[in-house]
Amino acid sequence: MKSYNVAVVGATGMVGQKMLEVLAELKFPIANLYPMASKRSAGKEILFNKKSYVVQELCDDAFDQDIDIALFSAGGDTSERFSPIAAAKGVIVIDNSSAFRMDPTVPLVVPEVNPEDLDWHKNIIANPNCSTIQAVVALKPLYDAFGIKRIVYSTYQAVSGSGVKGYADLERGIKGEENTFYPHPIAYNCLPHIDSFMDNGYTKEEIKMVNETQKILHDNSLRITATTVRVPVYYAHSESINVELKNEFNVDDVKTLYRKAPGIVLEDDPQNNIYPMAINAENKDEVFVGRIRRDFSLDNGVNLWVVADNIRKGAASNAVQIAFALIERKLI
Amino acid sequence: MKSYNVAVVGATGMVGQKMLEVLAELKFPIANLYPMASKRSAGKEILFNKKSYVVQELCDDAFDQDIDIALFSAGGDTSERFSPIAAAKGVIVIDNSSAFRMDPTVPLVVPEVNPEDLDWHKNIIANPNCSTIQAVVALKPLYDAFGIKRIVYSTYQAVSGSGVKGYADLERGIKGEENTFYPHPIAYNCLPHIDSFMDNGYTKEEIKMVNETQKILHDNSLRITATTVRVPVYYAHSESINVELKNEFNVDDVKTLYRKAPGIVLEDDPQNNIYPMAINAENKDEVFVGRIRRDFSLDNGVNLWVVADNIRKGAASNAVQIAFALIERKLI
Known part of the structure; x- marks a missing residue:
């Protein structure tokens, strides 16, 4: 099975931590993990699958790295600024904020309900409100x-x-x-x-x-x-x-x-x-x-x-399930 | 102003105690107070307006005393058994249980809403659900x-x-x-x-x-x-x-x-x-x-x-307000 390079933006927040937990628990096929957060939390160490990772600072060139999917949970302002940057660099962003949810060019997806909307994504997919x-x-x-x-x-x-x-x-x-x-x-x-x-x-x-x-x-x-x-x-x-x-x-x-x-x-x-x-x-x-x-x-x-x-189905798990659905629908 | 002999049935329960508190606080014109409760609680002392009262046992002849109004809050079974006894002896029962609420011969009253229903009472008035x-x-x-x-x-x-x-x-x-x-x-x-x-x-x-x-x-x-x-x-x-x-x-x-x-x-x-x-x-x-x-x-x-x-407007206070409304409408 192919595996993917995954960034988690807002990795030290409540939902970000749960995203890491769910990625591990549901065995999402991860090659490299890139936990990211604001300057304030950058440098912290987090555990993923019993391995330690240093949290990177989210900045304009953070997505120059080889990243396939970025799960964002760092608030609307952060998403608004950095999602388009990531998307432009070919990263598929799954965004937990409300920033893009009502954007008609962005699919808003619950995998059990409307997975077909993933097919028209333009590198940003919105996770609905809990x-x-x-x-x-x-x-x-x-x-x-x-x-x-x-x-x-x-x-x-x-x-x-x-x-x-x-x-x-x-x-x-x-x-x-x-x-x-x-x-x-x-x-x-x-x-x-x-x-x-x-x-x-x-x-x-x-x-x-x-x-x-x-x-x-x-x-x-x-x-x-x-x-x-x-x-x-x-x-x-x-x-x-x-x-x-x-x-x-x-x-x-x-x-x-x-x-x-x-x-x-x-x-x-x-x-x-x-x-x-x-x-x-x-x-x-x-x-x-x-x-x-x-x-x-x-x-x-x-x-x-x-x-x-x-925090799980209402946020982290739904985002991870979207990532799985992208694989299933051969969109990544 | 005329004053009235008032019984509180279930005087040691949460709503009964609040009824006593509200009667005192709203200065209901009480001549004699008759706190009553089941055998288990009879004999206990309660305070009303800084005066001590002994709780009487609720029994078949409890309403042979000179009582004008009885506020009942002792559960549906107790109301079903003792309200008709009290009513037959000329006591006006204001009952907080669900026993008589849907009885078409019993008014169900919130004084701000349907005080006019008090006019056709037959000595039992039901206090609605909180x-x-x-x-x-x-x-x-x-x-x-x-x-x-x-x-x-x-x-x-x-x-x-x-x-x-x-x-x-x-x-x-x-x-x-x-x-x-x-x-x-x-x-x-x-x-x-x-x-x-x-x-x-x-x-x-x-x-x-x-x-x-x-x-x-x-x-x-x-x-x-x-x-x-x-x-x-x-x-x-x-x-x-x-x-x-x-x-x-x-x-x-x-x-x-x-x-x-x-x-x-x-x-x-x-x-x-x-x-x-x-x-x-x-x-x-x-x-x-x-x-x-x-x-x-x-x-x-x-x-x-x-x-x-x-406990107040949803039970005790509404019952006491019904008692006041009876006075106001010259029904007692």
């Missing part, structure tokens, strides 16, 4: 089988979605110390505030869920609204998703679809207290779906409860 | 001004909603100890499971929200669905409410309505990080409404974020 990834994995089988008219998202998002700083703020709160990162305490509280607020009253996170769902499912006629909320959970986002289908369905058929769907684990036996939960999804790559039930307020409504590890 | 109370307070101004077609509820409910045992389970989980009350750990987790599951896949809590909302707003044509979720928060329930209105509206008019609505505090200045939060609602009697924004996926859709203290 809360969108798990939602579209769960929605895709419904979309294909019954069609979807409208979606109402309400999310229960883990602090690790804000990186190390969010995580630390919950730890501080639990110890009775003051918050230094979120605008309010997150311990024993719910914050209906993820990313910044826009003039229309929505957060950027909410609008990402709307726009990215439409882009990934190739359907701008999809009607979507979202309320995104931070909860005192360390890992894994939970989502209450209300779906209006276009066509008739029955709940058993939906369960059968989910039993066969790629990347999904059906956990739906409420009488035995089995339903998706954040603490069970932690460190898994699958999307967990349960609480499937008819919404009696609509002709073709269904309610879902969808949980996934936001 | 998650319903705060929702209908927020929905009533919209219902009156624009009409409501459909509601999608997703809740973020505090552990105190399960009483002392739920509270203690979160404390245990935070200390790293095992859960003994909930079927799964609640610390750093979300449980899409409140009350027991029914055959249709819904929890009783979810169905309560549907049925009680219709009953309180006197509108069985209201289309409603709900997903109710326990989160690691001690006090105050948060709710993401998606509403389809019947008529056109604008967001500023909705805010104006909420500024004037009884029992509501508008907290909606997201640019300054002002929105309703559980930690701010704790120990308040108002319902906090914010994140008001147009749902662009519908012609007349609006999203709300609604927070209230589940």
Whole structure:
């Protein structure tokens, strides 16, 4: 099997570290590894497959090296500046930031949902927002089988979605110390505030869920609204998703679809207290779906409860799965 | 001002204690107080207005005493057995359990919303479910001004909603100890499971929200669905409410309505990080409404974020407010 030279940009951050962990765990065929980070973190040593690597500084000529794929997770500004440089030098960038997600020339890909969009990539591929990834994995089988008219998202998002700083703020709160990162305490509280607020009253996170769902499912006629909320959970986002289908369905058929769907684990036996939960999804790559039930307020409504590890499937694992899909589709 | 003989049944429980606290704080005109509880707790001493009272055992002849009003918060079975006994003896029972809520001969009342239903009481008045109370307070101004077609509820409910045992389970989980009350750990987790599951896949809590909302707003044509979720928060329930209105509206008019609505505090200045939060609602009697924004996926859709203290407005305070409303309406 051919192997590849892989750069991980933002290698010392929460998602970057998880990318390295997932690359090793899923045995991605790596020839040479190039961990990169900002000047501040350059020079640090990191471990990969029990071997030590020195983190390189991300700079304009970093991609003059022989690199096939670069997984970026270093924030939107860094991606905006360095992704085009890498891409111009023939590196395929898989970018975890929001910088290019809505760029019509950049595919936005969840491998279980729209791998075919990889075929038209121009060296930059965007990894969707964490809360969108798990939602579209769960929605895709419904979309294909019954069609979807409208979606109402309400999310229960883990602090690790804000990186190390969010995580630390919950730890501080639990110890009775003051918050230094979120605008309010997150311990024993719910914050209906993820990313910044826009003039229309929505957060950027909410609008990402709307726009990215439409882009990934190739359907701008999809009607979507979202309320995104931070909860005192360390890992894994939970989502209450209300779906209006276009066509008739029955709940058993939906369960059968989910039993066969790629990347999904059906956990739906409420009488035995089995339903998706954040603490069970932690460190898994699958999307967990349960609480499937008819919404009696609509002709073709269904309610879902969808949980996934936001750092793995919501970020690092999806990026690595995109890299695998590139190999599978002979695009690299 | 006339004063009344008041019994508090379940006086040693979490809601019962809060009822005593609220009766004192809101200066309900009490002549004699009769704290009651099961045999197990009878004989205990409790404090009310700095005076000590011995808790009486709740038994068949407990209501032979001269009692005007009994606030019940001792579970459905106790209410089912003793409320009719008290009512038959001329006591007005305000019952916090679910036993009589859907009984068509029993008014289900939130004083800001449907105080007129008190007029036809037959000595038993039901206090709605905590998650319903705060929702209908927020929905009533919209219902009156624009009409409501459909509601999608997703809740973020505090552990105190399960009483002392739920509270203690979160404390245990935070200390790293095992859960003994909930079927799964609640610390750093979300449980899409409140009350027991029914055959249709819904929890009783979810169905309560549907049925009680219709009953309180006197509108069985209201289309409603709900997903109710326990989160690691001690006090105050948060709710993401998606509403389809019947008529056109604008967001500023909705805010104006909420500024004037009884029992509501508008907290909606997201640019300054002002929105309703559980930690701010704790120990308040108002319902906090914010994140008001147009749902662009519908012609007349609006999203709300609604927070209230589940033990105060969601239980004890609403019951005491019903007692005050009885006086105001000269029904006692």
